[in-house]
Ligand SMILES: Nc1ncnc2c1ncn2[C@@H]1O[C@H](COP(=O)(O)OP(=O)(O)OC[C@H]2O[C@@H]([n+]3cccc(C(=O)O)c3)[C@H](O)[C@@H]2O)[C@@H](O)[C@H]1O
């Protein structure tokens with residue numbers, strides 16, 4: 001049986017940085033070669049980053065991707081790495097974009113993968129299944145490919161596939177079986193969602209069984225606006241055994257030797273192959289770079305971590321990459337002494353280090369003594385910068401000049417805080433973090449242009465009840481490691497309050513969060529209607545109240561800052577609803 005040393009390069013590309021991404025491929029191909037790899041693979045749309053959205057419509061961008069691909073092949077050969085076949089995702093086009101007036105049927109932009117060898121592009125593959133649900137809009141951008149590319153490398157037939165191809169039965173993996181391949185490569189831009197890693201392994205196993213071949217699955221890592229890619233690259237044998245698995249949320253080179261069946265005689269590509277596809281075969285090389293003598297390469301198997309640990313890492317990486325890729329030196333956020341700002345600050349410190357996080361206490365006449373003390377305690381525990389900017393003089397200046405009362409005055413305080421944070425951003429260059437959790441976003445419990453101001457929201461997709469769980473987990477994790485728990489116990493234990501009027505508590509306006517969150521999870525994440533929610537045991541009156549709040553807060557969500565997606569259905573692309581909308585489920 002031939003043995004192939006595979007190198008799965010789980011790296012963090014940046015959208016639009018074609019030259020930087022090509023350099024990343026060169027650096028990691030060098031690492032792969034140093035590890036004796038005989039075939040290296042990089043994620044989906046590696047050269048352009050993923051997802052590129054409407055950049056696909058720019059012909060200049062497509063041209064840059066294509067030119068970079070050939071340049072990369074040349075550079076790898078010039079680097080002395082030409083003998084190592086490298087599979088890399090890139091943006092291609094064989095016709096004008098589908099949205100343009102001169103579009104041609106069956107042609108257009110392609111989500112593509114190319115195999116580079118000895119300074120040339122020796123084979124290419126166009127993604128067959130285009131995801132068009134959730135956050136994905138690939139039917140808007142790409143034309144589907146109908147050819148399975150099979151390359152013969154070192155006597156083994158290897159099929160090339162891209163991400164969504166893995167998620168559907170009866171497509172390229174079924175064709176791969178008909179073509180008799182020994183290995184299927186699958187390159188991914190698969191964003192993180194809680195529990196997605198639990199779905200991926202059985203999915204890869206099913207496709208390995210369908211193809212009757214080993215599957216090498218490489219995914220990117222890193223944050224891109226609201227998405228965070230978690231890696232979780234793996235190799236699964238034809239009989240479903242997990243051979244190697246990379247850690248989540250970090251760049252990683254997974255190098256593993258796989259035993260593969262020798263290529264059979266070429267199968268004729270005529271006849272009905274699955275899903276209307278045909279097969280095109282290319283012989284790349286009989287000879288491969290020799291593996292260094294000695295130990296076989298074993299990639300190891302990383303065990304999945306607890307949900308809280310996984311979500312925390314996702315939030316940390318999502319924020320870090322947003323801040324760094326958008327070149328902010330630091331972040332600033334208001335510290336109320338409450339749990340949302342405390343958790344957001346702890347995420348920021350883990351993402352950026354304490355020197356790049358500034359916390360501001362913005363007390364008003366309604367702020368309790370503990371709000372200041374708890375904010376200061378948080379700052380001490382984490383080592384972040386801390387200052388106090390009292391807002392009352394500015395609030396009073398408004399009240400002396402305008403006749404305002406009730407909720408307007410509550411909102412005024414939140415807005416003065418927003419103005420101060422934006423002023424600090426303008427003056428000192430920080431990115432402002434806003435800290436509204438998913439429960440608040442769902443019911444509109446925030447002040448527009450007030451506490452909702454900010455460029456990024458690290459907890460946007462985190463239900464309030466999960467915020468508490470994360471806080472407890474993060475503190476316990478610190479204790480396990482002998483470190484100071486970052487979040488003051490007081491911030492975890494106190495009843496939530498906006499402190500915008502005397503003695504105000506969230507529970508004056510909202511049901512308790514352990515009642516509210518399950519209703520929201522059913523309505524928002526599960527798309528349950530009123531009847532479904534009541535049938536699952538919720539009080540009809542509370543359901544009506546909650547649904548009314550959710551439905552009428554769409555306008556706030558549409559103006560909200562981006563934030564890291566961690567759930568199956570995050571506000572934004574996953575859940576698109578009209579603002580002007582008279583459809584109501586509730587009484
Ligand atoms: N369909 C629509 N399209 C576009 N704009 C629309 C709109 N409907 C209202 N609006 C605008 O929105 C305004 C109302 O929104 P807004 O000004 O935000 O005010 P509003 O939602 O009325 O009040 C904010 C609520 O959030 C609470 N809060 C504030 C701050 C922090 C926290 C917390 O604990 O985290 C809670 C506060 O106690 C209060 O109950 C209207 O005056 C109108 O200008």
Ligand SMILES: Nc1ncnc2c1ncn2[C@@H]1O[C@H](COP(=O)(O)OP(=O)(O)OP(=O)(O)O)[C@@H](O)[C@H]1O
Nearest residue numbers: 334335336338339340341361362363435451497498
């Ligand atoms: N006194 C304050 N000083 C500094 N920032 C504040 C203050 N009050 C509110 N904020 C900012 O506004 C956000 C909204 O907080 P608010 O206290 O109104 O409700 P919350 O959603 O329960 O948040 P938290 O749990 O952080 O208190 C806070 O997370 C914080 O960033």
Ligand SMILES: NC(=O)CC[C@H](N)C(=O)O
Nearest residue numbers: 131163164167189190191
């Ligand atoms: N880029 C893709 O094709 C991603 C779609 C796929 N279902 C995933 O989330 O992994």
